[in-house]
Amino acid sequence: MDSKFSLEFNSISDSIDEAYMAIGMISENMFDFAIRKLENAALIHIVLGVHMPTHPNVFKKIKSLSDEKKLDAAVYVRNFFHPKLYLFKIRKEWIAYVGSGNFTNGGWSKNEELFTRITCQQTCTELYEKFLRWKLASQQIDQRFIDIYERNFNTYAELQKDTVKFTDDLTDKLQEKFNIDNVDFTEQFFSKKHHMAFRPGITHMDSPDVLEERKEVRKRLYLLDALISSKIPPGWKIYHHYDIDHIVSHIYASGHDDLNVRSLWVGYGRNKAALKQYHGNDSTPLNFMRMQVIVHYDSVGFWLMPGKLGAGQIDRSSFLEKMENEETQRYFFRHLKSLGKEYWIEVAGEKRPCESFTDHDELASFIKRDDFRNYYFIIGRDYQLGATALRSENIVLSCIADFTKYKPLYDLIKDSTFG
Known part of the structure; x- marks a missing residue:
């Protein structure tokens, strides 16, 4: 199978x-x-x-x-x-x-x-x-x-946290995927200490020291948001979160998938007025598609996020309906392929290079596997730490350049019930 x-x-x-x-x-x-x-x-x-x-x-x-x-x-x-x-x-x-x-x-x-x-x-x-x-x-x-x-489970859950930490540390050391000590952080917008806030072994912790590390990343993302927001063309009609406390994701493990803080991010999508037209209690930016900047331990990503696990139902369902049309399939295929070899798409737990699809039929079959209840749907590019694109003088321009590439896809995927 x-x-x-x-x-x-x-x-x-x-x-x-x-x-x-x-x-x-x-x-x-x-x-x-x-x-x-x-x-x-x-x-x-x-x-x-x-x-x-x-x-x-x-x-x-x-x-x-x-x-x-x-x-x-x-x-x-x-x-x-x-x-x-x-x-x-x-x-x-x-x-x-x-x-x-x-x-x-x-x-x-x-x-x-x-x-x-x-x-x-x-x-x-x-x-x-x-x-x-x-x-x-x-x-x-x-x-x-x-x-x-239930009484025994609560005791077991505390012990399980230590097991998770040990396993994360062990697999990272064995695979030797990434060594942060080899990165040249000269002129990088995010410093080594910012990325160390997501190092393996502490992502499940909410100790005072760990929370302070995450707060520093959050402050830096607020600064980046101020710079990016001023450069987003008004005609795009994408905005950061309307509540200032939620512009950047939160630092506590309980607010993250699988209770691990492996990243923090800032996102851009519909404004409050556009969201409230949907009249639901879940009409918040987190439940609709957005573009985002996301900071991990070993990378910084500029992503188009139709939805995380359990979110984005309206946009994702609308897009699946649109993808029944062959002309839409061809349009999506052309724009996705044009992103370039560094970009990838993740649907139903499978991540593939955008250039890997041979035709619109193959891509349409891949997209039709999307299931908002159980999977993420992401199109993105991740930059290695130390990259020229992530220098303080370049990061905003790099972000806007990627967002510009994503904009036709954003417009296609998002639900257009209210424009």
Whole structure:
């Protein structure tokens, strides 16, 4: 199976009549995603382990759906439960997926995982019988179980932070991807200390010292915003956040994806008046597409961001509709390819050079995989630290030059309901 499992699941979910899943761990967002996708299934059965950090909220949701007879689930506690079995019945035929990925965003899309698709009915029947044996040996997910599990989970979560730090430090050292000590920061707008605020091992921390480091980056981004805002052509109608406290992203881990502050950024998109035409509580810049400057440990990026994970629904859905039109596909293909070899596009967890697409059909198929609930959608360019483009005298011009390239794509992708 070459594709990510989430894409495979998406392609068959509407046809699934029965689902049987035995896994060691479930993340909350993937559980919500799967339940939505399986709304037409007559039967959903889950056997789940306890030795991996499934959030208590998942067990609470499982219990609630079980009480409503919408789900049949149990927890296996006898041994370390580590299978990854996804078994489905579609029009009286079995199909199974067995592999390495847990029922998480990482296991289904972000990580490098391996799955095997099995269509042999005899093998699938044997897997079904194995599932039933696990189910028979499992216990009910009731309120007593949830209370005990939640108390122990909170202790485990604190220990897990140290494990994450150790793993991040180890993989960075082994891969030798980047050595900040080799960078010449002479005349760079962002100094070494600014990038060190995102060094591996501290991204999950909110200690006073770490927060002070992030505050310095935030101050620098406010200064950069003042310089960029004065150079953005008024006719573009893109603006920084209308609330001064939100012009630059926040420094606390709780406000970032996966509770890690790996970057800070400043973004430009619709103004307050344009956003409020959508009349929703979520009508804030974060939930609509924008251009942005983003600072990481090892790079500075100038990006076009149709949406982060869980955001950008209006613009992204509008763009998917537009991409049904062949003329739009050709227009998008021409402009994306013209960006140059340094630019890339990320959709549905896959990142590709913009120049890698051979024709508009290939690009359209790639775009149609977009799923705002579970993936980022980004077009961008990342500059290595020490680059001439990032010098204090050049960074604003570099940013505006990239934004100028993105502007036709911005206009195409954004929803035009209100102009």
